[in-house]
Structures are given as C-alpha cells and as structure tokens.
Amino acid sequence: MRKPHALSTIGFGALGRVPMAMNTVALVFLVSDVRDSFALAGITSAFYTMSGAILSPRIGKLADQFGTRSVLLPVTAINAVATLGLLYFIDHSTVGLLLLAAVCGATFPNLSSYTRTRWSRTIDNQKELGSALSLESVFDETAFVIGPALAGFLLSFYGSRSPLLAGLVFLVIGAVGLAITSTDHGGFAKVHDDHTKGILAIPYVKSLLISLIALGLLFGSNFIVIIAVAKEAGRVSEGGLWVGLYPIGSIFSGLIYGFIHWKIASSIRYTVSLAVMTLCTSGILFFEDLDTIVFWIIISGVAIGPALISANSYMKELVPLSRLNEAFAFVSAALSIGITIGSTSAGLIVERFDGWSGFYFMTGATALATLISCFGWGFHKSEVVEEQA
Numbered sequence: 001m002r003k004p005h006a007l008s009t010i011g012f013g014a015l016g017r018v019p020m021a022m023n024t025v026a027l028v029f030l031v032s033d034v035r036d037s038f039a040l041a042g043i044t045s046a047f048y049t050m051s052g053a054i055l056s057p058r059i060g061k062l063a064d065q066f067g068t069r070s071v072l073l074p075v076t077a078i079n080a081v082a083t084l085g086l087l088y089f090i091d092h093s094t095v096g097l098l099l100l101a102a103v104c105g106a107t108f109p110n111l112s113s114y115t116r117t118r119w120s121r122t123i124d125n126q127k128e129l130g131s132a133l134s135l136e137s138v139f140d141e142t143a144f145v146i147g148p149a150l151a152g153f154l155l156s157f158y159g160s161r162s163p164l165l166a167g168l169v170f171l172v173i174g175a176v177g178l179a180i181t182s183t184d185h186g187g188f189a190k191v192h193d194d195h196t197k198g199i200l201a202i203p204y205v206k207s208l209l210i211s212l213i214a215l216g217l218l219f220g221s222n223f224i225v226i227i228a229v230a231k232e233a234g235r236v237s238e239g240g241l242w243v244g245l246y247p248i249g250s251i252f253s254g255l256i257y258g259f260i261h262w263k264i265a266s267s268i269r270y271t272v273s274l275a276v277m278t279l280c281t282s283g284i285l286f287f288e289d290l291d292t293i294v295f296w297i298i299i300s301g302v303a304i305g306p307a308l309i310s311a312n313s314y315m316k317e318l319v320p321l322s323r324l325n326e327a328f329a330f331v332s333a334a335l336s337i338g339i340t341i342g343s344t345s346a347g348l349i350v351e352r353f354d355g356w357s358g359f360y361f362m363t364g365a366t367a368l369a370t371l372i373s374c375f376g377w378g379f380h381k382s383e384v385v386e387e388q389a
Contacts, residue, residue, distance in 0.1 A: 008181040013115035014139050016174020019167030020110065021147025024049060026163035027101065029151060033160035034090050046340055047098050048105035053336040055106040057199070060113055060329030064322055068118075068182035072109055076175040079107040083168045087161055109175050112140055113328035118182075120316050120324050127261045130313070134258015137309045141247040141254065149244065199330055204267070204318055207376025209334040212311060214372055215274070216338015217365035218281070221346030222246055225358030226297065228350040233290055242297055249298045254305025266317060267373075270310035274370040277303035281363045288356055338365075 019026075024045050031041035063071040082103040089096035119132040151163035200206055223243045230239030262269060280300040284293060312331060319327040342365065350358045 008177060009115050009118055010135070010139075012174045012177030012181070013111050013136075014143075014174075015170050016109075016111035016178065017139060017143045018147050018150070018170045018174075020108070020112070020140075021144040022151040022163060023104075023108070023167045025148045025151045026167055029155045029163055030087075030090060030160045031097070033155075035094075040094070042344075044098060044101045046344075047101040049336050049340045050105070051102040052105035052108055052110075053333040053340070056108075056110055056113075056333050057326050057329040059107075059109070060325035060327075061323070063114070063117075063325040068114055068325075069179045072114065072175050072179040072182070075107050075109050076172060076179075079104060079109070080168055080172060082107060083164060087164065108171070110329060110332045111174055111178060112136060113325055113332060114178055116312055116316075116328050117324040118178075121321060130261065130309075131258045133312055134254050134305070134309050136312070137254045137258070137305050138251050140308070141251045141305060145244055145247050145251075199319060199323065199327055202318055204376060205315070205327075205330075207372060208270075208311065208314060208318070209330060211274070211369045211372040211376065212331060212334035213338040213341075214365055214369035215307065216335040216340075217342035217345070218277075218338075218362050218369075219335065220339035220342025220344075221358060221362050221365065224343055224346040225350060225355060225362060228355030228358060229290075229293070230355075232355050235290070242294060245294060245297050246301045247304065249301035250304035252305075253302045254309060257306045257309060266310045266313040270307060270314055271370060271373040273303045273307035273310055274366060274373055277307060278363060278366040278370055281359070281366055284359050285356075285363060 027045050027048055028041040031037065031044050035041075059071060059075060082100050086097060086100040086104060089100055116133060116136050119129060119136070123129040123132055150166070154162040154166055200209075223246075226242045226246070227236075227239040230236055230242060277300065280296070280303060284296040284300065287293075287296065312328065315327050315331055316324065342361075346358050346361055349361050
C-alpha cells in the first residue's frame with residue numbers, strides 16, 4: 001500500500017477484472033434469451049474467447065513498446081463501441097453478432113496482466129512482490145465468484161442486456177483509471193535487444209504455456225461437470241452453490257501462499273501445485289459421493305491459487321522486464337484456449353456418458369498439466385545450453 005499508485009492499481013484493477021469473469025456468462029444469457037438458442041450462445045462465446053486469446057498478446061506487446069496509456073485508452077474505446085454494436089446486432093444479424101463478439105473479445109484489455117506488470121516493474125523486494133502477485137490471484141478468483149453471480153442478479157431484475165452493459169461500465173472505469181495513473185508512458189520501444197525474438201522462442205516458455213492450456217481444460221470443464229452431477233441427482237438448485245464453492249479454497253490458499261517467503265524455485269512450486277491439484281481432484285472420483293462432494297470441491301480448489309501465482313512468477317523470471325505485458329497476456333491466452341476446449345469437451349462427455357465421468361476428464365487435465373510441466377524442464381534443456389554457449 002506504501003508503493004506509488006498502489007491504491008489505484010488495486011482499486012481500478014479489481015473493478016476492471018469483474019467483466020473478465022462475467023462477460024462470457026453475460027453473452028450466453030443475452031443470446032439464449034433474445035435468440036432462444038444455446039447453440040448460438042455457445043458459438044458466440046467461443047468467438048469472444050478465442051479472438052481474445054489470439055490477439056491479446058499482440059496488444060500486450062504494443063503496451064510494452066508504447067506504454068500502457070497509449071494502448072489501453074484506444075483499445076477500451078474500441079471495445080465499448082463494439083459492445084454497443086453487439087447489443088444492436090443481437091436483434092438484427094447473426095453474422096454481425098459473431099463479428100462484433102470477436103471484436104469485443106479481441107479488444108478486451110485483460111487488466112490483470114497490466115496490474116501484474118506494474119507490480120513487477122515497481123517492486124524490487126521479492127517478498128513484497130510475491131505478496132502483491134498473490135493478491136492479484138485472489139482478486140482474479142474473487143472476480144470469478146462475483147462476476148457470474150452479478151450477471152445472474154442483473155439478468156433476473158433488469159433483463160438480458162444489463163449484464164453486458166454493467167460489464168462495460170466496470171471495464172471503462174477500471175481501464176481508464178489504470179491508464180491515467182500509469183507511469184510507463186514512453187513504453188520500452190527502445191529496448192531493441194529484448195524484442196528481437198518472439199516470446200515463444202524463450203526457453204521454457206512453450207512448456208509453461210502448454211501446461212497452462214491443459215490447466216485451462218480443468219477450469220473450462222469444472223462448472224459443466226459439477227452442474228451435470230447436481231442435475232442428475234435432482235439437486236439442480238445446489239449446483240450453482242457447488243460451482244461457487246470451487247474458488248473458495250483457492251482464495252484462502254492464495255492469500256496464505258503469497259505471504260510466505262519461498263526459497264523453492266517457482267517452477268518447482270508450480271509443478272507441485274499441479275500435482276496436489278491432481279491428487280485432490282481424484283478424491284472426488286475415489287469417493288463418488290454426493291455427501292462428500294462439497295468438501296472435495298473446496299479441497300480440489302485449494303491448489304489453484306498457488307498454481308496460478310507460481311505460473312505468473314515463473315513467467316516473470318523467464319522473460320525480460322520490458323515484455324511483461326505481452327508475457328502475462330500469453331498466460332491468460334493459454335488459459336482461455338484451454339477453457340474453451342475444456343467446456344466443449346466436458347459438455348460432450350457428460351452428454352455421452354454422465355456427470356461423474358466428467359471428473360475423469362478434469363483429473364486427466366490436471367495430470368496432463370503436471371506431466372507437461374515436469375517434462376518441460378528437460379524439453380528445453382538443450383535450448384538453454386545452446387543459448388548459454
């Protein structure tokens with residue numbers, strides 16, 4: 001809190017990331033209500049998510065080169081216009097709807113990337129930086145609890161257009177606030193050596209991002225699988241509560257984890273967190289019992305916070321300081337790709353088999369992420385040796 005712009009970073013960053021969690025839900029509410037088609041709603045959501053995953057690293061790179069304010073303000077303005085256009089085309093054109101959903105996703109500024117970059121560039125003490133990054137993870141998890149719930153509340157009381165409009169208001173306040181309080185107006189355009197090769201060419205980055213895609217499979221499938229199990233058991237009303245409990249363990253573990261001064265390498269912490277997540281998720285399969293599912297849902301979420309904090313710390317160690325916006329955008333993009341694939345795959349699995357079968361997919365996803373993280377160390381070993389030579 002004593003750091004320059006700490007309060008503005010926390011406040012505007014927290015507000016601006018609420019739509020990160022609620023916009024995909026808001027799109028599903030909007031399209032399914034106005035067009036009466038869950039299929040079109042799913043396609044629209046996929047257009048939104050995938051376009052963001054593809055283009056957000058490019059926008060992050062521009063922010064690194066030309067400064068946060070120079071990029072964040074125009075991108076937010078384009079996003080606002082595209083969102084309003086989407087609300088118009090929802091009644092008029094499917095093609096226009098999908099195109100504008102893609103523009104909205106592509107221009108949505110992932111403010112958690114910008115805030116993590118600001119902390120990393122302004123805090124030299126590693127213990128304080130670890131605490132700041134853990135708070136970022138807690139804010140992310142809190143947004144994913146509040147965002148969907150707020151979208152549902154607004155839908156019930158103000159109609160299907162209100163969640164998307166509310167998300168736009170949160171985004172504009174958060175993005176403009178971060179932009180006007182930014183200090184990197186000149187960017188890092190002159191740091192030529194840091195920008196001579198792509199992020200993916202840096203050793204260990206590819207394996208980290210691939211493991212994050214696998215982790216995203218879990219994030220994309222969990223709510224579908226949990227709701228499917230609740231529905232099959234005739235406890236649909238409890239399903240939403242169970243989904244909301246999933247990040248609870250992560251919030252508390254993230255707070256505790258961030259205030260510990262770790263001497264273990266972040267790469268090892270990341271892999272261990274994934275292994276713990278795999279073990280805890282498999283507990284649901286072992287018992288396969290509705291009476292204990294709430295306990296195991298909370299427990300299986302405990303390792304999420306530490307895993308995401310470690311992943312961001314690991315990425316920070318791998319890339320130059322002048323490329324952090326781009327690097328953190330790649331982290332978010334990898335998770336988004338996994339979430340999109342995971343939600344689609346989980347839906348097919350629970351339709352073809354049953355809800356409990358979806359937990360096999362979730363456990364397999366975390367196991368895959370763990371294995372990729374382990375083998376990633378050896379996979380890039382030759383690249384590191386060559387680079388050092």
